[in-house]
Amino acid sequence: MNNDYHIPVMLTECIDALNIDQHGIYVDVTFGGGGHSREILRNLGEGGKLYAFDQDPDAIANSIQDDRFTLIHQNFRFMKNNLRVHGVVEVDGILADLGISSHQINERERGFSTRFDADLDMRMDQVGTLTARDVVNTYPEEELHRIFGMYGEIQNARTLARTLVAARVIEPIVTVSQLKRAVEAVVPKKRENKYYAQVFQALRIEVNKELQALEAFLLQSADLLKTGGRLVVMSYHSLEDRLVKNFIAKGKFKGEVEKDFFGNEIKPLRAVNRKVMVASAEEVEANNRARSAKLRIAEKI
Known part of the structure; x- marks a missing residue:
């Protein structure tokens, strides 16, 4: 094994x-x-x-x-x-x-982990077309709010969605580090790791349906x-x-x-x-x- x-x-x-x-x-x-x-x-x-x-x-x-x-x-x-x-x-x-x-979490280039900088991908099947980058940059604010609240069980999901939408106007969010930087102002202090894990979980569930x-x-x-x-x-x-x-x-x-x-x-x-x-x-x-x-x-x- x-x-x-x-x-x-x-x-x-x-x-x-x-x-x-x-x-x-x-x-x-x-x-x-x-x-x-x-x-x-x-x-x-x-x-x-x-x-x-x-x-x-x-x-x-x-x-x-x-x-x-x-x-x-x-x-x-x-x-x-x-x-x-x-x-x-x-x-x-x-x-x-x-x-x-x-294995999927530890593969840097898959973009599943908050620990590595990589492209925002998160596809379990590399043949799929929808990526986390697509979700973050193209989904309407209300849809992001729903995903973060439902799939990530994030308490300030509405604020997080609004923050992401504002950040992507300035520049597209295409990497893990860009995503973390874009939302760091709304991340609860001393709970950063848990919060980012919830954000990534929500995106992964959406990307892979x-x-x-x-x-x-x-x-x-x-x-x-x-x-x-x-x-x-x-x-x-x-x-x-x-x-x-x-x-x-x-x-x-x-x-x-x-x-x-x-x-x-x-x-x-x-x-x-x-x-x-x-x-x-x-x-x-x-x-x-x-x-x-x-x-x-x-x-x-």
Whole structure:
């Protein structure tokens, strides 16, 4: 496993949650460094099969040479159609480890990190056309306000948006350092690192349309899973976790669960763990990324 690329969070808990049948078909939709995939393969027999997805071209270098393994270079929002191309119409388990990998944060030229100066890019898939530079320089003030408030959960989102719009009139904001300089006057003192992280998170979610992709993935997961199959999703952001929680509980993202004529709930999944799972204190100490991880497990009804 490429630990330099990304250390998998709650590895044992994720594998246990999948309840692996050694002859089953499984999907890891966030391959990354391959940590979760390698562990799934260790639990699969000769008749088992694992399909993995990753849109990041850098992840392809971590591919696994194993007849039971297939890596698909696509965003997981296209999971169902890509699996159908491979003749797969139902699976025994699906795993998603959402968010950004350590590798992506540490790659200076990708523009994900507040630590390095680089072009404002933030595309997880380098084929995509929308960049963070486009968002910062072309989005209207109201739209920036919405993105920073909703995706970054920034308290002074309106002031931040107004400040950015004023700064870009003087010169286009094209690098990480320019962005930080443009907004430094509105950054709370002694909270600079946390604030910039929230700003970058908001831009990354918008650039990659992460919440829309997650909704599409969850809907497809419910269709693909066999009865008794498991969906295992680990999220790092309250908005992601809320979408996962609502979909498991209600079969939809908003509103109340629908019921049939007899009052029975109409939903495809049931929660396996009523209470969200979090990483142990020991794991958080060893891997800071585990601090905000929330693991939810569901089973196809």
